[in-house]
Amino acid sequence: MIIDFHTHAFPDSIAPKAIPILEEKGNLCAYTDGTISDLRCKMEENHIDYSLVLPVATSAKQVKSINSFAIEVNKKYKETHILSFGGLHPDYIDYEEEIIRLKDEGIKGIKLHPPYQDTYIDDVKYINIIDKAFEFGLIVILHAGIDIGIKGDPKVTPDRILNMMNGLHHKGKLVLAHMGSWGLWDQVYSKLLGKDFYIDTAFSLGYCDQKEKRIPLLSKEDFKRFVLKHGADKILFATDCPWAIGAPYIEFIKESGINKEDIDKILGKNAYHLLEIEDCKN
Numbered sequence: 001m002i003i004d005f006h007t008h009a010f011p012d013s014i015a016p017k018a019i020p021i022l023e024e025k026g027n028l029c030a031y032t033d034g035t036i037s038d039l040r041c042k043m044e045e046n047h048i049d050y051s052l053v054l055p056v057a058t059s060a061k062q063v064k065s066i067n068s069f070a071i072e073v074n075k076k077y078k079e080t081h082i083l084s085f086g087g088l089h090p091d092y093i094d095y096e097e098e099i100i101r102l103k104d105e106g107i108k109g110i111k112l113h114p115p116y117q118d119t120y121i122d123d124v125k126y127i128n129i130i131d132k133a134f135e136f137g138l139i140v141i142l143h144a145g146i147d148i149g150i151k152g153d154p155k156v157t158p159d160r161i162l163n164m165m166n167g168l169h170h171k172g173k174l175v176l177a178h179m180g181s182w183g184l185w186d187q188v189y190s191k192l193l194g195k196d197f198y199i200d201t202a203f204s205l206g207y208c209d210q211k212e213k214r215i216p217l218l219s220k221e222d223f224k225r226f227v228l229k230h231g232a233d234k235i236l237f238a239t240d241c242p243w244a245i246g247a248p249y250i251e252f253i254k255e256s257g258i259n260k261e262d263i264d265k266i267l268g269k270n271a272y273h274l275l276e277i278e279d280c281k282n
Helices: 015-026 036-045 060-075 095-104 124-135 158-167 185-192 220-230 246-254 260-275
Strands: 003-007 050-053 082-084 109-112 139-142 174-176 198-200 207-209 214-216
Touching: 003 260, 036 050, 036 082, 036 246, 050 260, 060 082, 060 095, 095 124, 109 124, 124 139, 124 158, 158 185, 185 220, 220 246, 246 260
Parallel strands: 003 050, 050 082, 109 139, 139 174, 174 198
Antiparallel strands: 207 214
16 A cells, blocks of 8 residues: 655646746656646556645635635545645634634645745744644644745744644644655754654655756665654655656665565555545555
8 A cells, every 4th residue: 555645736727827837936847737637647657546635825815715626636535546635824814714614524634835835834823723723633734844946944944843843732643744844854853853743755755856957865874764763653655746756756765774564654554544544455
């Protein structure tokens, strides 16, 4: 069982506009056209059983429509094997009402993206949203660290993550994307690993190819160190598709020197239990 915990897709009417803009911002080439159908094709090609779509609300006015799309995606997951989380924005005033709507519609989590939302993760607006999501039993996944498509302060560093966590009143299931904080992995290793949260592997293993250069990311030795310190139970396979695809990441994890039991947990078992997927076999 292989579950990609971090992908992106858009409504068919929006994808042709969104993908070129995002390619330009990150100086990247997308592996899909941004649609659910093309994500499904890439899943089949890379032998991925389930994928999770993580929407990003870049303004408060997008929240309702983004979440309506997520609800429709999620309703079809037994057919498509694609689930979706919802998205919230720190300036969205009626966040409690929207969290209740997502919960009632069977959505199991929300995505927050501080760089795109231009707000520090330890801002009280985020703390209130995360607290309320945890109160209603939703998973919260954060973009963590640098986003190569946005210049300036990353808004979500290991120190700010710790500040945010210390400000919460409720406990819940927190996922830090990009191996805890993209590009800030020394800080992740020294300050965050071992604490009570998950990390995903999205866009963080081996290298990434921009249009003019190759950027080194975590090596297999680095990845193994992370697994040994944080625990395989708290690590989730993820690609960040369309910015990376499954096969190279799966091979990377299998060749990283960790044992088969831990590989199986990372590639799918952890996500299977976290997402409580109903119609697949362990």
